[in-house]
Amino acid sequence: MPEQYKLILKHIDQPGYTPDIECYLRHGGYEALRQALATPPRDLPDGKQLSPQEVVREDVKASGLRGRGGAGFSAGLKWSFVDRRSGKPIYLICNADESEPGTFKDRQIIHKDPHQLIEGMVISCWANDVKLAYIYIRGEMPQGARLLNQALAEARAKGFLGKNILGSGRDVEIYVHRGAGAYICGEETGLIESLEGKRAYPRIKPPYFPAILGLYMCPTIVNNVETLCHVKHIVTMGAGEYAKLGTPNNTGTRIVSLSGDVKRPGYYEIQVGRVTLGELIYHENFGQGLKAGRSLKAIIPGGSSSKVLKAGEVFKLNRKAADGQMTKVDVPLLDLPYDFDSLQGAGTMSGSSAIIVMDDSRSMVDCLANLSEFYAHESCGQCTPCREGALWLAKGLHRLSHGEGRKADADYLQHIAQNIQGRTICAFGEAASWPVLSFVKKFREEFEARGAADEAARSKGAGPARDLKIAASPNQH
Amino acid sequence: MALSIPASLESQLDELVTHYPQKRSASLMFLHALQEHFGYVSNDAVEWTAAKLGLQPINVYELVTFYPMFRQEPLGKTHVKVCRTLSCALAGSSEIRDHFCKKLGLNSHAHTPQTTPDGKFTVEFVECLADCGSAPVVMVGESVLSKASIADADRVLAAGR
Ligand code: FES
Numbered sequence: 001m002p003e004q005y006k007l008i009l010k011h012i013d014q015p016g017y018t019p020d021i022e023c024y025l026r027h028g029g030y031e032a033l034r035q036a037l038a039t040p041p042r043d044l045p046d047g048k049q050l051s052p053q054e055v056v057r058e059d060v061k062a063s064g065l066r067g068r069g070g071a072g073f074s075a076g077l078k079w080s081f082v083d084r085r086s087g088k089p090i091y092l093i094c095n096a097d098e099s100e101p102g103t104f105k106d107r108q109i110i111h112k113d114p115h116q117l118i119e120g121m122v123i124s125c126w127a128n129d130v131k132l133a134y135i136y137i138r139g140e141m142p143q144g145a146r147l148l149n150q151a152l153a154e155a156r157a158k159g160f161l162g163k164n165i166l167g168s169g170r171d172v173e174i175y176v177h178r179g180a181g182a183y184i185c186g187e188e189t190g191l192i193e194s195l196e197g198k199r200a201y202p203r204i205k206p207p208y209f210p211a212i213l214g215l216y217m218c219p220t221i222v223n224n225v226e227t228l229c230h231v232k233h234i235v236t237m238g239a240g241e242y243a244k245l246g247t248p249n250n251t252g253t254r255i256v257s258l259s260g261d262v263k264r265p266g267y268y269e270i271q272v273g274r275v276t277l278g279e280l281i282y283h284e285n286f287g288q289g290l291k292a293g294r295s296l297k298a299i300i301p302g303g304s305s306s307k308v309l310k311a312g313e314v315f316k317l318n319r320k321a322a323d324g325q326m327t328k329v330d331v332p333l334l335d336l337p338y339d340f341d342s343l344q345g346a347g348t349m350s351g352s353s354a355i356i357v358m359d360d361s362r363s364m365v366d367c368l369a370n371l372s373e374f375y376a377h378e379s380c381g382q383c384t385p386c387r388e389g390a391l392w393l394a395k396g397l398h399r400l401s402h403g404e405g406r407k408a409d410a411d412y413l414q415h416i417a418q419n420i421q422g423r424t425i426c427a428f429g430e431a432a433s434w435p436v437l438s439f440v441k442k443f444r445e446e447f448e449a450r451g452a453a454d455e456a457a458r459s460k461g462a463g464p465a466r467d468l469k470i471a472a473s474p475n476q477h
Numbered sequence: 478m479a480l481s482i483p484a485s486l487e488s489q490l491d492e493l494v495t496h497y498p499q500k501r502s503a504s505l506m507f508l509h510a511l512q513e514h515f516g517y518v519s520n521d522a523v524e525w526t527a528a529k530l531g532l533q534p535i536n537v538y539e540l541v542t543f544y545p546m547f548r549q550e551p552l553g554k555t556h557v558k559v560c561r562t563l564s565c566a567l568a569g570s571s572e573i574r575d576h577f578c579k580k581l582g583l584n585s586h587a588h589t590p591q592t593t594p595d596g597k598f599t600v601e602f603v604e605c606l607a608d609c610g611s612a613p614v615v616m617v618g619e620s621v622l623s624k625a626s627i628a629d630a631d632r633v634l635a636a637g638r
Binding site for chain 1: 501
């Protein structure tokens with residue numbers, strides 16, 4: 001039976017569990033930090049020795065932990081890229097700018113268990129020789145920022161933070177920094193610019209890899225809230241035990257944000273890859289299926305930037321056969337294990353693990369128009385293809401969803417999207433294009449039918465087929 | 478300068494500067510604090526911030542125009558943000574926004590925050606508020622209304638009149 005597995009969410013939403021430090025300590029809080037600080041050096045077979053910090057860094061790598069923010073990159077590898085020879089300070093930033101549409105998991109941790117994040121951060125700082133770290137939190141979470149500030153003050157008062165933490169001789173300080181409503185700050189180099197007090201224009205890579213030239217041109221680690229929480233559990237459980245959770249190459253647990261047309265939207269923590277997309281949507285322990293009388297039409301599987309999946313699709317995935325050979329097997333949409341690799345194999349991504357479900361009552365044209373308006377609004381404006389293109393996409397889709405479409409719009413939209421992706425400084429270009437490319441490709445008939453109907457209505461002199469009030473508004477961008 | 482900053486606020490801001498190795502980093506937090514205090518970010522506030530952090534006013538002004546949460550004029554006493562993005566749209570957020578606008582006589586098709594002439598309400602359509610499981614989501618001031626209904630909207634309206 002597919003079930004939740006609560007590692008990060010263990011105490012969250014338990015009756016009587018509060019975000020203050022006393023409650024956290026009653027539940028074994030900051031034991032992992034003590035354990036980390038007491039890590040003995042490790043002798044290697046080749047006669048070399050790992051320092052305690054190196055041991056923890058190696059364990060994070062060995063645990064297989066992959067970033068929970070969107071890219072799914074190995075957290076341990078990301079840490080290993082940090083330039084430790086430059087002599088410059090190393091910074092750590094917790095990316096708490098949760099703003100990928102569909103995602104609401106970090107919000108739960110920040111508001112209900114802030115000390116879990118802080119403990120994960122202090123361990124990560126200690127392991128990486130970081131003395132100063134920031135939590136970059138969305139501007140729209142003012143209560144979260146206050147809670148974090150309070151939690152940091154509590155941790156400082158107890159000696160878990162500040163000078164000489166727990167008598168270890170190490171200093172770690174963490175401050176909260178608030179964003180101000182710009183989605184692009186979730187992009188790590190945009191976030192760094194913003195933390196430097198500038199417009200959040202992402203930096204070009206190379207040369208500005210944060211691990212080398214990050215905050216104040218110093219080596220910098222940027223990790224998602226949930227990722228940093230996992231570090232604590234890796235220390236507690238040991239890398240080997242942790243890696244038994246989930247599936248090979250997709251280890252540990254993950255909090256899935258489920259929204260849209262399901263009976264029970266919400267956040268559900270699962271072992272990565274041990275629950276299928278279909279179970280997340282239909283099983284009584286998760287989404288409990290669609291509303292009465294409705295059938296599935298489409299799924300956005302990993303935040304609004306991920307490519308849409310269409311009901312009934314079947315994918316060819318690599319599987320290891322009993323004899324160890326890789327073979328291709330057919331996997332229907334709802335049987336896709338919810339993990340990084342399976343979704344990638346299906347041509348999309350698990351991204352920020354946000355699933356948005358759309359039932360048969362929904363128009364794909366209108367859904368895509370909604371998303372494209374988001375990207376038009378959020379483009380930072382630095383690269384021309386994205387700044388102009390995202391707006392063209394939104395305008396084209398607005399037209400199509402308001403009775404002024406043309407049959408050729410499907411091609412037009414695809415053409416623009418193709419000319420944005422791959423031509424921008426950051427991944428926002430892809431984020432804006434992928435929904436368009438996938439929606440139009442998989443639901444082409446719907447886009448063409450809408451455009452054709454509008455053309456027919458116009459040629460009869462009937463005027464636009466749908467309500468034109470929005471298009472006629474003087475404030476239209 | 479017309480700006481009068483209470484000593485307690487100024488010392489709070491001075492403390493903020495110490496969080497960063499470079500003063501300029503504090504500018505976003507300054508703007509938040511000043512907006513919270515004055516209700517908006519005036520040109521005076523921009524200049525004051527710039528002087529305080531050793532920057533040119535344009536370095537601060539360009540933040541005010543870039544980050545959507547900063548505003549250059551006062552908003553209504555009750556600030557209503559209705560989420561526009563997909564999960565909330567699927568759950569009917571535009572009906573809720575239309576309802577607010579209709580009851581307050583505001584243009585429900587505008588893309589910018591709309592404030593009532595009496596200064597009591599501002600209604601704004603915003604992007605995903607990261608609470609999509611409770612769609613439709615509405616923020617009133619700093620608090621989040623989950624699974625907001627027309628009845629909730631009416632309560633907000635009654636409380637803010
Ligand atoms: S879509 Fe409304 S809160 Fe995310």
